[in-house]
Amino acid sequence: MRAALTAALAWQDYRADTWLSACSVLALVAVIAPLLVLFGLKFGLVSSLTERLEKDPAVREIIPLGGGRFSAAFIAELRQRPDVAFALPRTRQIAATAELARGEGDVGLTVEMLPTAPTDPLLGPLPALQGMNGVVLSRTAAEKLGVRPGDWLQASFGRQVAGRSEVQRTRVQVEGVLPLEAFARDALLAPLELLEAAEDYRDGRAVLAMGWAGGAPTQAGQRVYPAFRLYARSLDDVEPLRRYFAERGLLVSTQAQTIAQVQSLSRNLSIVFWIIAALALAGAFAAIFAGALAAVERKRRELSVLRLLGFSTAALLLFVVFQALYSASLAAVLSGVLYGLAQAGLNHLFMQVPGEYASHLLPAHYGLALLATLGVSSLAAALGGWRVSRIEACEGIRDV
Template sequence: MRPILLMSLAWQDYRADARLSVCTVLALVAVIAPLLVLFGLKFGLVSSLIERLERDPTVRELIPLGGGRFNAAFIDGLRERPDVAFAIPRTRQIAATVDLSIPARNAVLNVEMIPTAIGDPLLSSLPVPTGLDTVLLSHTAAEKIGAVAGDWLDAAFTRQVAGRSQAQRTRLKVAAILPLAVFARDAIFAPLALLEAAEDYRDGRAVPALDWAGDMASSEPRVFASMRLYARTLGDVEPLRRYFVERNLLVSTQAATITQVLSLSRNLSIVFWIIAALAVLGACAAIFAGALSAVERKRRELSVLRLLGLSTGSLLLFVVLQALYSGLLAVALSAALYGLAERGLNHLFVQTPGEYASHLLLRHYGVVLFAVVSASALAAALGGWRVAGIDASKGIRHV
């Protein structure tokens, strides 16, 4: 018999037995829909947590502890590593400060100086300052001195020499203001050369680029007290931390927070798959029992089909097709019910745009469809094996 004719025949019989067919579909929906909601919650919550961590560059930051001694070659080597997104030296913290003010205003604010360069994960789409006269200003510092992008600031670098205070001044242009969510302290983000100039001046060395007099610079390579270092991904934080530990260098990281989120994802996955396995076994058992009972109930009809020339394989396919119809309808109804549940859960529990309490991707629906169809076909085939023993003569005797 042609496959299309067999499919049509199986569908007509499936419709004729509507009550049992509906019960079978609802039984499958009772298994599939809760699993979709459970997995949607697991995937949505964990994905939102991981995306939140990935969007926050400070989570991927490694901060050297104690007084370090890092040369430029060491930091350049770090920058070349595939697991490093950004690395730049930092001068001594005590030397990396500046007093800022705006002409014609009395407010003076002491802020820290933070080195930056192209690729700085904190800057995102903000312009990178270039030269010794361009900086980015933090939001809190801008509020305190009343500065906006495009303003010129007076910058005073002070030092103590033989008990006397000395200072050098220069002008800095505010290229942009950093959002408060990016950096919440009083600071300027400046090229490393400006921080080196401030450190040289406070150490008594000359700064030719700014015409500041002093001693001649040492011919030895500069040694930096610290650095700004960011891993490329969340998974790269722990390997980088071990890299420093192997060299007896202490760093502060948020590896514990990252580990907790990744561990939560693994644990929820284990719980989900245990529940899913038990539910699928129950659904397969139901389909298996349904196929067995269908063969018994329709023995007369199946024997007539055998009398009309259908082979054992065609009879088995007849039973499997009806199970597939139930599976496909159950998946469609479950997906619709999950869609309603997803909208309700996200409306109730999500306040941040772009995050989800429950969420599934198109590929997840594809996996569910494949799993249900496969399980239905296998269970129906196992349950319908008794069609092989149907005698065509029974169709004539109407047994």
């Protein structure tokens, strides 16, 4: 009850000193608003860069270099690692090509073939392929062939045998088209079985599943792959995976350096922000501390009268703290409004990609800024207003 009365009296006195109160609010706004803008730029810039990297599957891809010899069991073991989002064997690159055409006599387009399966990061929201004849085309290949999802194509696989050319064909259905940013070359994503069939046919082996004649078919479990498609689960998993392969003498290509640059930028910007924030908060603390000292001296008569009326030292100190909290609360609200206007202007000027922000803050950041402002103001006012303990009730009696 006494605290509520103290808060009410402090508010009435705060309103009476309109100009002094306004000056204290504006002094805090001059500190808080620039800090919000600075942190908003830091958080928005780093978040946008990080989100852009996370959306690009190529950044999380681990590409083996040189000719390797990987068994299906080894790649299945990689797939079980918690830091691996997707792993699938790849056939020899020279054998992983196909010529696509809309029909007999149409001009064909030679595309590279990539194995795919459910959870493939390149597929994104596209559904998993159904059956051995379902394929996904890159945007450039689909545009050159003039096809859309649902259309059928003829895929041809050629080989040279004893100096003569031979070709086998199969029908495939386009079940999806990749966005251009996902894959910029002419490509066909197909089940691994189709790539293995093309490789076996070009090696002169029979492909029983397709009805293609040849030599002895490849036995289950005996196939050796020269490479694989592998994607880390997150950006932080890329470097550990690179080290994992390096420890086993496997040379791989990653985007670890690009990821490290963004993470380093985030750390450096955080250091700069906290240095500036510490200096600004120290200045605000000093200003509030000095303001509390001045307020106690300026209102010494009024505070002594309150002492005479039975207010304790704690209540008088609370009186000073409440007034500092009023200034801090109003300053926080005004700073939030000013930051909102600055954020809208900055995003309008510098936003390059829809959905990304040059400046951005989360609700939690506003809450943290409010708590920090109230905390610093309370502490500074409490320390600066401690001189109320020296005010005696007799001072109020002498002034009556």
